[in-house]
Amino acid sequence: MLAYVARRILISIPVIVIASVLLFWFVSVSTDPTARLRLSRDPTLVDRERERLGLNDPLHVQYGNWAKDFVRGDWGESYISRRDVSTEIRTALWNTTQLILWAIFLCAIVSIFIGVYSAVRQYSALDYTFTTASFIGLSMPPFFFGLLAIHFLTTELRLLLGWDQPLFYSVGMHSATDKGFIDFLRHLALPVLTLSVQLVAGWSRYQRAAMLDVMSSDYIRTARAKGLPRRKVIFKHGLRNALIPLTTVMAIDIGALFGGLIVTETIFAWPGMGRLFVQALLQGDTAIVLPWMIVVAGFIIVFNLLADVLYGVLDPRIRY
């Protein structure tokens, strides 16, 4: 087991290195850090800046220098805010993580409930409802759902309740005057809801399939045959085993979320990774782009690794 984990980690290292080379090349040819200086009256400014940033070196030298700095934790400085890129990303990452943590907590519970119900009551009216709803959820563009949420759950709901302030806010993480936890939750609700639509749609289908698979297995029939109560068969013998595939899918999906909430965070002005990236691109702050992509790719790789390892830990039948 330990040897397997060690081997998987070792395989991941070249993947990260090659990914960073490709991303470095891609960002180098696609972005121009001096573009924002083009309007300057000083004709030598662009050349001096290119020299200072080492852009006249061959690409592999540039990569070497960049990689050395990156590993040391020197990720450069934002052209706009003049703060360290590492600080910017750390702040944004924490904000995104809060969104993700609440969402996965909620989605896991709801998805497991729906999945188990749909499997145990296969072909019941509610099973069909959940199935159709999940198809709609997977086909729903997040920006459309987000705007509908703003329209109905912020404005219309406020009018309905007759309040001065909406119950759910649609901009940012905190109010200017109130930094309490309740206020945070009122900001958190809509982005989490928007994110949950697709997660629940995907995960509940997965859980249903896994549960159906388990419930038709021999040991479930044995458990039933020896007269165990239905509840015990479903939850202790069935659900516990049916959770294994969902766990790995969740790990993979979560890894993709750190850089995957670009639309949701933009709509709700949530100061996370996605919004940081959009702002950086719109303002030509190219210093953010490469470190951002490396961090996001890193999360995807690490969570994939985690999924592989989890699968082995949770299911002792898997041998390496």
Add this chain to the structure above:
Amino acid sequence: MVFRGDDPHSEAAGPTIGGSGALVELAEDDALPGAVGGLDSSDVVVGEREGKPLTQWKLFWRRFFRHKLAVISALVLLLLVGMALFAPAVTRFEPTAQDLRNIRQQPDGTHWFGTDNLGRDQFSRVIYAGRISLKIGATVALISTLIGTTLGAIAGYVGKWVDQLLMRITDLFLVMPGLAILMVANVKFRGQEIFGFRVSTDNLAILILSFVFWMTIARVVRGLILSLKEKEFVEAARASGASTFRIITRHVLPNCVGPIAVNATLVVGLAILTESALSFLGFGVQPPDVSWGYLVADARGTAGTDYAYMIYFPGLAILLTVLSINFLGDGLRDAFDPQSHH
């Protein structure tokens, strides 16, 4: 929204990357309302009434037509495509014609979807935007399928280090932050000439989107071919002197049509969703090209006002299209592979 393909035929090479778009999972074990009871034992019965056997295609259509939702979805898609193709005949107003005396009209008998802040007819705008959204979806799916099938077929059939190399490249593409890369590429190439051609923003979207959806198809095709190439009929073809190219194109690939078609269908939906997200963020098509995502972005300020109808119609157009495509994909899967459900 990354595409995950855990096709039952594909290799179980550990979990693949997937954002929130776990579309293919639906495939594994689900029955849809319309599909219920459709796939019973009578499925394998060969047309006993006439006493002559049914062809593969007749069986395919028979199974497909049992999946009611898929059939309805196919009709809806036909209608949408038809309206997009014959947009001038369907609409009463030019999509760009401004009418400043009739701005922000609520939907009524004249302007079915209302008018926008310049008095342009929303119905006409949505129909014309559909031309671009649907074109992008279909073309991206076509190109991705070609790339994916080619690479998958080579990897699967040639094997050895070629397979290793191609699959590692596929893995690499799967760990890349797709949407972010598309956004950077859009900024880079917008308004520039590519190989001497002036590329309009919708064609640019097609070009860059085609790079991120081929991986699943490559994996699926590779897995299929790995198992097919050991079959006797391939051996027979090889023994009778057929070239590798001929074996792949004439003997092996035709047996992969089902999974390829299903995945291509799902890519249409994913491409439309991704394009609309890009356009919504401002990194997709730009005027004068207008897509559904752009229309929603254009109307985003109306959320929370009486003019929110501006958001509903283009948004619903995306939802309806992608939903129909996903149901259609589900129906195709059933029809191609009756064992997949039960």
